[in-house]
Structure formats: C-alpha cells, structure tokens
Amino acid sequence: MKAVHFGAGNIGRGFIGSLLYQSGFETCFVDVNSEVVDLINEKGEYRVVLAEESHEELTVKQVRAINSANDPDAVIEAIAEADIVTAAVGPTILPHIAGLVAEGLRKRTKPVNVIACENMVGGSTLLKEKVLEKTPANEQEEVLSRTGFPDAAVDRIVPNQSNEDKLMVVVEPFYEWAVEETKIVGEKPAVDGITWVPDLKPYIERKLFTVNTGHAVAAYFGWQAGAKTIDEALQNESIKQSLEATLKETGRFLVEKYGFDADEHNLYIGKIIGRFANPHITDDITRVGRAPIRKLGGNDRLVSPAAQYEKLIGETPVYLAKSIAAALLYDYAQDPEAVEVQGEISQNGVEAAIKKFTQLDESSPLFAEIVSQYKAIQESGI
Numbered sequence: 001m002k003a004v005h006f007g008a009g010n011i012g013r014g015f016i017g018s019l020l021y022q023s024g025f026e027t028c029f030v031d032v033n034s035e036v037v038d039l040i041n042e043k044g045e046y047r048v049v050l051a052e053e054s055h056e057e058l059t060v061k062q063v064r065a066i067n068s069a070n071d072p073d074a075v076i077e078a079i080a081e082a083d084i085v086t087a088a089v090g091p092t093i094l095p096h097i098a099g100l101v102a103e104g105l106r107k108r109t110k111p112v113n114v115i116a117c118e119n120m121v122g123g124s125t126l127l128k129e130k131v132l133e134k135t136p137a138n139e140q141e142e143v144l145s146r147t148g149f150p151d152a153a154v155d156r157i158v159p160n161q162s163n164e165d166k167l168m169v170v171v172e173p174f175y176e177w178a179v180e181e182t183k184i185v186g187e188k189p190a191v192d193g194i195t196w197v198p199d200l201k202p203y204i205e206r207k208l209f210t211v212n213t214g215h216a217v218a219a220y221f222g223w224q225a226g227a228k229t230i231d232e233a234l235q236n237e238s239i240k241q242s243l244e245a246t247l248k249e250t251g252r253f254l255v256e257k258y259g260f261d262a263d264e265h266n267l268y269i270g271k272i273i274g275r276f277a278n279p280h281i282t283d284d285i286t287r288v289g290r291a292p293i294r295k296l297g298g299n300d301r302l303v304s305p306a307a308q309y310e311k312l313i314g315e316t317p318v319y320l321a322k323s324i325a326a327a328l329l330y331d332y333a334q335d336p337e338a339v340e341v342q343g344e345i346s347q348n349g350v351e352a353a354i355k356k357f358t359q360l361d362e363s364s365p366l367f368a369e370i371v372s373q374y375k376a377i378q379e380s381g382i
C-alpha cells in the first residue's frame with residue numbers, strides 16, 4: 001500500500017508517518033524543506049521516540065521524500081499511484097498544495113481519500129474547495145466521484161525538536177486521529193489507529209476547544225508571566241487556575257451543544273492538563289502560541305468557543321475573553337503574525353485590532369469584555 005503525505009514536519013513524521021508505517025504503508029513525504037527531504041532519502045528511515053520514562057522507540061521505514069518545489073511532476077505521479085493522501089502542513093499552507101493534489105487526482109482512475117490533519121474545523125473540506133478551484137470545470141464531477149475528502153481531528157503533542165539526529169521525533173505517547181467515515185469514497189483506508197466517526201463536528205470541536213484552547217491559554221498567559229515553556233507556565237498557580245476556568249467555560253458550552261456527559265468531560269479536561277504538564281516534553285511557548293492571527297480567527301480555538309458560549313449559554317465568558325486579550329498582547333518579535341497584531345494595535349488601537357482579527361460584533365458584550373480584560377492585563381498583568 002502506498003501513501004503520499006504532505007509535510008514531513010513534527011506531526012507528519014511523528015504521528016501520521018508513524019501510524020502509516022505501522023499499518024504497512026510505504027510513505028512518500030512531500031515537503032519544501034530540502035534538508036529534511038534529502039535526509040529522508042539518504043536514510044530511508046527515521047526514529048520516533050515516546051516522551052515517557054521508558055523512551056520506547058520505533059524506527060519508521062519504507063519512507064522516501066520529494067521536494068515539491070523542485071520536482072512537482074514526481075509528486076503528481078506519486079498521488080496518481082497512492083492508496084491514501086494525507087497532509088499536515090498548517091491551515092494556511094493547504095491552498096498552496098491544492099494545485100499539485102488536483103493534478104495528481106486528475107491522473108487517477110481508482111478511488112482515493114485525501115485527509116488534511118490540521119488543527120482546524122473542516123481542513124479536508126477546505127482542501128477540497130481549493131482542489132476544485134484548480135480543476136477544470138468539466139472534470140470536477142469525475143474527480144469528486146472517485147475522491148473522498150473526509151475531515152479529521154488529530155491530537156498528539158509533538159514539540160519542536162532539537163535532537164542531534166535531525167529526523168528523529170520525540171512525541172507524547174497519547175494520540176487520537178478521528179476521521180469522518182461518511183465522507184469516505186471507495187474502501188476505508190486500512191490505517192490502524194484511526195477512529196472512524198459518523199460526524200466529525202463534535203470530535204473536532206471538543207478537541208480544538210479543549211486541547212488547543214487550553215494550550216493557547218497556557219502559552220499566552222505564560223508569555224505574560226515570562227515563562228519559556230508550557231510546563232513552566234503551568235507551575236504558576238494563577239495560570240493553572242485561569243486555564244481550568246477557561247476550560248470550564250468551553251466545557252459548559254460543549255456539554256450543552258453536544259450532550260456530552262459533564263463528568264466525563266471534566267475527566268477529559270483533567271487528562272489534557274496532565275498531558276500539557278508532561279515532564280518529558282519541553283514545549284516552547286512560542287511554538288504553542290505561534291500564528292496568533294490564525295488563532296484569533298472567528299472559527300478557531302479562542303473566538304469560536306467564546307462566541308458560541310455567549311450565544312448558547314446567554315452569558316459572557318470572562319476567561320475566554322481574558323484569553324483572547326492575552327493573545328492580543330502576545331508580542332513575540334520573531335512571530336510575523338504577532339508583529340502584525342502589535343502593529344495594528346499601536347496604529348489603530350485594540351478595538352480596531354479585535355474587529356479586524358476576530359470579526360466579532362463591536363456591539364456584543366463579549367467584545368466589550370475583551371477590551372476590558374486587555375486593559376486589566378496591561379495594568380496589572382495576568
């Protein structure tokens with residue numbers, strides 16, 4: 001069985017590539033980082049090490065890689081022959097891989113499924129839209145008849161790597177890869193470890209608005225407190241309390257919206273906070289907080305749960321508002337999106353920035369609460 005995976009980065013090698021290998025796939029990674037591509041082709045394998053006491057290790061074999069910037073034809077050929085196509089490149093990069101995916105799909109006659117594994121709602125659906133934009137109108141129906149784009153939720157913490165072995169990836173032991181079964185075309189890809197679900201929405205929202213909201217809160221509050229890593233941030237009792245209070249808010253609306261069992265959801269929250277504090281992982285605040293404009297978007301981990309809470313519960317979520325305020329105050333100079341947010345705030349004020357980046361209604365109580373929390377953090381810290 002053959003797999004094509006876009007993005008040979010942390011999650012690509014440390015999670016998706018690893019499960020594909022364990023399920024018997026030969027994986028062709030597609031990336032634009034020539035160092036990683038060359039190393040994969042030179043070694044033909046890489047190590048995945050579990051971040052726990054045992055340091056259990058797996059060698060992922062049967063891998064090769066293509067640099068899509070240098071050899072797009074080889075990528076098209078690989079997609080034409082693949083049994084599954086996956087991607088973990090980042091939500092903003094998906095539109096950039098769509099052209100090659102479209103070309104590869106047009107060459108096929110057999111069914112295939114394309115699964116985007118990104119931290120976002122509707123990643124594969126977005127990729128599908130972008131692929132269709134790159135497909136001639138008279139071929140779209142044909143391509144769609146033999147291509148599935150099931151949405152997915154992926155959960156495994158893979159921090160930035162600083163290993164001497166440049167291909168080795170240290171990953172947390174926990175993982176979850178949920179894929180929407182009802183959107184599969186042809187046979188279900190034989191990947192052990194995928195949880196097939198009829199409707200992804202509850203899974204992705206529960207994951208994004210618990211794991212990723214919580215992580216972002218730890219990162220943005222931690223940044224205000226001068227912490228460098230997530231576990232360091234969590235040693236600060238006040239940050240831990242704010243994190244718990246924020247996840248109580250997202251939990252309240254998730255339980256209301258999807259009917260999850262409240263006690264089970266509380267256990268889920270506790271487990272996730274425990275994962276953040278894994279002493280075998282050093283996770284930089286600047287990795288978890290990266291790209292604040294994306295994270296402040298209306299469908300992402302801070303604003304979406306805050307707006308949904310306000311609508312469903314009929315109250316203003318104070319801690320989510322504080323988290324959005326902390327994201328607006330994230331002024332890491334090496335992060336281009338943080339620089340852009342700070343530029344907007346200093347030129348036009350925080351209200352203009354909230355409007356521009358969150359698309360929230362200026363007249364909503366949530367909007368006013370974010371402004372007030374922003375000023376409070378500025379005056380007295382978190």
Ligand SMILES: NC(=O)C1=CN([C@@H]2O[C@H](COP(=O)(O)OP(=O)(O)OC[C@H]3O[C@@H](n4cnc5c(N)ncnc54)[C@H](O)[C@@H]3O)[C@@H](O)[C@H]2O)C=CC1
Nearest residue numbers: 007008009010011031032033088089090118119156157158
């Ligand atoms: N690291 C983690 O713990 C998790 C990450 N994710 C999601 O997975 C996605 C990837 O994240 P990471 O692996 O952490 O990032 P990463 O930066 O380690 O990997 C991304 C890879 O994509 C490559 N890339 C960039 N442009 C490309 C293009 N045009 N074509 C092909 N490859 C390209 C990069 O060179 C890099 O190797 C993101 O959406 C992230 O939110 C989801 C769950 C866990």
Ligand SMILES: O=P(O)(O)OC[C@H]1O[C@](O)(CO)[C@@H](O)[C@@H]1O
Nearest residue numbers: 119156157158211212215288290
């Ligand atoms: O990858 P993003 O969306 O920038 O956000 C970082 C987040 O993704 C993860 O890497 C994995 O879910 C988390 O560690 C963190 O919440």
